[in-house]
Structure formats: structure tokens, C-alpha cells
Amino acid sequence: MSHSNGFSVFEWLKPNNQKMTKKIRIAIQKSGRLNEESLQILKDCGVSIDNGRDQLKASAANFPLEVFYLRNGDIPQYLRDGVVDIAILGENVLVEKGEDISIAQKLGFSKCRVSLAVPKGTKYESVKDFEGKKIATSYPNTVINYLEQYGVKADLHIINGSVEIAPNIGLADAICDIVSSGSTLFKNNLKEVEVMLKSEAVLAVSSKIDLERQEILDKLLFRFKAVLKGRDYKYVLLNAPNDRLDDIIKMLPGMKSPTVLPLAEEGWSSVHSVIDKQAFWEVIDNLKDAGAQGILVSDIEKMVL
Ligand SMILES: Nc1ncnc2c1ncn2[C@@H]1O[C@H](COP(=O)(O)OP(=O)(O)OP(=O)(O)O)[C@@H](O)[C@H]1O
Ligand SMILES: O=P(O)(O)OC[C@H]1O[C@H](OP(=O)(O)OP(=O)(O)O)[C@H](O)[C@@H]1O
Ligand SMILES: [Mg+2]
Missing domain, CATH: 3.40.190.10 (Periplasmic binding protein-like II)
Structure with a gap:
């Protein structure tokens, strides 16, 4: 996280640090279909923006980031000129006006x-x-x-x-x-x-991004990936009779393998795992048929593999 000149981009967090003040500049759609979900994904990444509705520019309170609210169709030119470093926009706009601009991450919404x-x-x-x-x-x-x-x-x-x-x-x-x-x-x-x-919506990157901002981008991308991964899975917690455990575990590969803990009641275990959202209901039906009881399911906020 540190450059040849010896300071970290996150030293800006330290009080009285004079060295580091750069912020990554992100463009998001000012109004329209991408606006809300773009702000939501930033929020889910722990980046909170004081969102004055009429502002064209806003800063994050807890991350070195500035938001520029722009028209979706204008964003490729801003990226090309290096006026912004990254942007959330429709992939279709890049195909139309920004074939030269690279995509760092597909975001799974506005399909x-x-x-x-x-x-x-x-x-x-x-x-x-x-x-x-x-x-x-x-x-x-x-x-x-x-x-x-x-x-x-x-x-x-x-x-x-x-x-x-x-x-x-x-x-x-x-x-x-x-x-x-x-x-x-x-x-x-x-x-x-x-x-x-x-x-679908994508996170695009300007070829003019500098090294310090690239470091900030790496940090942000790590968060985006954790949030997006979490959106693909559900967390599941269930009780299983011990004599059916093998079958049930096979249905729940989990991240490594499911966590299995004994219940206070003899002959039963508690099983914790994650299920891919696509296969979710089918897996739940199979788990029930295999003897699972008390199945609890919840959303996953972040998932770091
Ligand atoms: N009906 C739709 N369903 C899902 N995604 C859509 C739909 N219509 C548009 N999109 C996606 O959302 C993006 C923004 O669409 P929107 O209509 O809000 O703005 P726009 O008119 O394309 O752009 P601008 O911000 O320049 O006015 C599109 O580029 C596309 O990627
Ligand atoms: O297949 P559908 O679900 O009907 O979606 C397609 C419509 O959505 C978009 O328009 P939008 O509603 O964004 O209005 P706009 O033309 O004012 O951008 C797009 O331009 C289509 O007209
Ligand atoms: Mg539209």
C-alpha cells in the first residue's frame, strides 16, 4: 500500500498529515435508472456520501472519494479526458461511445x-x-x-x-x-x-488514473467484490438429525465446508453454510426432504473469500 516515495494513501486519515490529500473521482448518473443503485452500492461498500440532491459534486465523509453527478451518456468523455478516474455507467454506453475504456468490475444491476x-x-x-x-x-x-x-x-x-x-x-x-x-x-x-x-451497470476506469488513485481504486474494488459476492449468496442455518448429516452436508458445499456444531438435544446438529441464490429454493426443498428442520435464512452483507 505504499509508494516508492514512502507514504501510504491512507495516511490521509492521520491528523496533521500534510502529504496525502488525493481523492478518487467517481462519476455516477445524476438522475435516471442508475443513480439510486450506484449510491446504494457505494453505501454498501461503507462509503457514505452527503448527498445534496442538487449538487453536481459531493465528497465521501469516510473514504478518499469525490462523486461527480453526470449524464450517463457524457461519462465516457469525462473518463477519456481524465476529469474523473472511475465511473458507474451502463455497459451499453461504453459500447456506443467508449470502446477504448476499460471495465474494472461488472456490477450486476440495470441488466x-x-x-x-x-x-x-x-x-x-x-x-x-x-x-x-x-x-x-x-x-x-x-x-x-x-x-x-x-x-x-x-x-x-x-x-x-x-x-x-x-x-x-x-x-x-x-x-x-x-x-x-x-x-x-x-x-x-x-x-x-x-x-x-x-x-449491465459496470465500474469503468480512466486510462489516465494516477498511481495514488489506483491504490484507492484497489481498496474500493476489494469492497465492491465483497459486496457483490454477498449479493449472490444467502446464509443458511438449520438443524439436522445426525443420521442424515452426510446427505445434508453434500447439499451445502459452503465456502470451504459447512460448520457443524452439536445441539443441546442429543442426536441433532446445527449446520451453518451459504447457498447460491440461483439454486436457493431447490436446495431448501432438498434440505427439507433430507430431514433438515428450523431452517433460517438471511442476506449476506459482505463476503470475503
Ligand atoms: N429498461 C431498462 N431496464 C434496465 N436497464 C436499463 C433500462 N433502460 C436503461 N437501462 C440502463 O440504464 C442506463 C441509464 O438509463 P437512463 O434511461 O436512466 O439514462 P439515459 O437516458 O440512458 O442517460 P442520461 O443520464 O445520459 O440521460 C442505460 O444506459 C442502460 O444501461
Ligand atoms: O423493455 P422495457 O422494460 O419496456 O424497457 C425498455 C425501455 O426502457 C428505457 O426507457 P426509459 O424508461 O429509461 O425511458 P427514457 O426513454 O426516457 O430513457 C428504454 O429506452 C426503453 O424504452
Ligand atoms: Mg432511458
Whole structure:
């Protein structure tokens, strides 16, 4: 944690320390779909921000970090210029405007896809059908690059919002936009015909980040990973009859192996472990069938392997 010049970035915590005052600068979306979860994940990492709603910039009280509230679509340029060191933004925005910017961590929220869609009644066979067609979108580079792979050239109509309405008002033959539940497409009588990419919120890093801030980033990334890992698992505590313990333990691999402790009542043990959220209900059903009782389940705040 210390540099060749001999001081640690965390010496800033010490009173009267004159050496270290640098803070990592993170951009998050000012308002919109990513704002709340971005602040939440920072909070879960123990970084508390005085969040004056109208501020464009805020500082963390207990971590060397400054937050810049920006438009999602503007963030790639700020990263490229080194005005901010890191950012939470949609991966789709990086594909559109920041292919050169690296991703330090996928964050698992705001999952969506960027797709091409056509009016429901349109006969659609392949990407070639887009040749010469007018496509309305806010993601021109993504569309051009995707179609280019198939040697297809289309006519793009760039708009910033309400893209899905374009075919209905005669503005375009097709659209490219974000799809999540599919309800916006459905409401506008469109069908998804090509998924160009899958996206989620990511932590992106400026190539201009300096060494001191890179150290702060390493510390922050360690916390992000612990929080994200915890979000993938549940903690489970149950009672098991000793004669069924072997079967039950096999269902609970845990981090290393489950903790097994004798209960006050003879012939029973208490078993503690973690379960992957994806398989959760299936594992609980199997545990019950195997004779487990008094099953308690709780969220995991952080998980350090
Ligand atoms: N319906 C959705 N479901 C899940 N994630 C979505 C959805 N729509 C957008 N996203 C993700 O959230 C990000 C932010 O979307 P939002 O609509 O809040 O802002 P924006 O209009 O793209 O950006 P800006 O901040 O520049 O106005 C998108 O880039 C995408 O990654
Ligand atoms: O498949 P769905 O679940 O319907 O989500 C897709 C819609 O969500 C986004 O719009 P948003 O609600 O962010 O509005 P915006 O166009 O004003 O950004 C996106 O632009 C789509 O229109
Ligand atoms: Mg949107």
C-alpha cells in the first residue's frame, strides 16, 4: 500500500498529515435508472456520501472519494479526458461511445439488452432485411458496427428518446433501443428481432488514473467484490438429525465446508453454510426432504473469500 516515495494513501486519515490529500473521482448518473443503485452500492461498500440532491459534486465523509453527478451518456468523455478516474455507467454506453475504456468490475444491476426491433406484422428473416432500411436509434455506432459485420448498410435516424414510437408515426422502418421486460416494444406493436448486445451497470476506469488513485481504486474494488459476492449468496442455518448429516452436508458445499456444531438435544446438529441464490429454493426443498428442520435464512452483507 505504499509508494516508492514512502507514504501510504491512507495516511490521509492521520491528523496533521500534510502529504496525502488525493481523492478518487467517481462519476455516477445524476438522475435516471442508475443513480439510486450506484449510491446504494457505494453505501454498501461503507462509503457514505452527503448527498445534496442538487449538487453536481459531493465528497465521501469516510473514504478518499469525490462523486461527480453526470449524464450517463457524457461519462465516457469525462473518463477519456481524465476529469474523473472511475465511473458507474451502463455497459451499453461504453459500447456506443467508449470502446477504448476499460471495465474494472461488472456490477450486476440495470441488466438490459440493446436490440433491433421491427413492426409486428413485418416479415423478418435475417439481418440482411435491414439493408437500405431506416432505423431510428440513440445508439448509431452500435447499430453501424453490428450491421457492418453482416455487410449491411442502413439509413440511421438518430433520436434521443421515445425511439419506439418512430415506426408508428412513419419516421422509420425499424428501431434499435434498450429492451428489458419488452413491455415498451409490446405497447408499440414492435417485435425484437436481433439482440446486438447484453448490458449491465459496470465500474469503468480512466486510462489516465494516477498511481495514488489506483491504490484507492484497489481498496474500493476489494469492497465492491465483497459486496457483490454477498449479493449472490444467502446464509443458511438449520438443524439436522445426525443420521442424515452426510446427505445434508453434500447439499451445502459452503465456502470451504459447512460448520457443524452439536445441539443441546442429543442426536441433532446445527449446520451453518451459504447457498447460491440461483439454486436457493431447490436446495431448501432438498434440505427439507433430507430431514433438515428450523431452517433460517438471511442476506449476506459482505463476503470475503
Ligand atoms: N429498461 C431498462 N431496464 C434496465 N436497464 C436499463 C433500462 N433502460 C436503461 N437501462 C440502463 O440504464 C442506463 C441509464 O438509463 P437512463 O434511461 O436512466 O439514462 P439515459 O437516458 O440512458 O442517460 P442520461 O443520464 O445520459 O440521460 C442505460 O444506459 C442502460 O444501461
Ligand atoms: O423493455 P422495457 O422494460 O419496456 O424497457 C425498455 C425501455 O426502457 C428505457 O426507457 P426509459 O424508461 O429509461 O425511458 P427514457 O426513454 O426516457 O430513457 C428504454 O429506452 C426503453 O424504452
Ligand atoms: Mg432511458
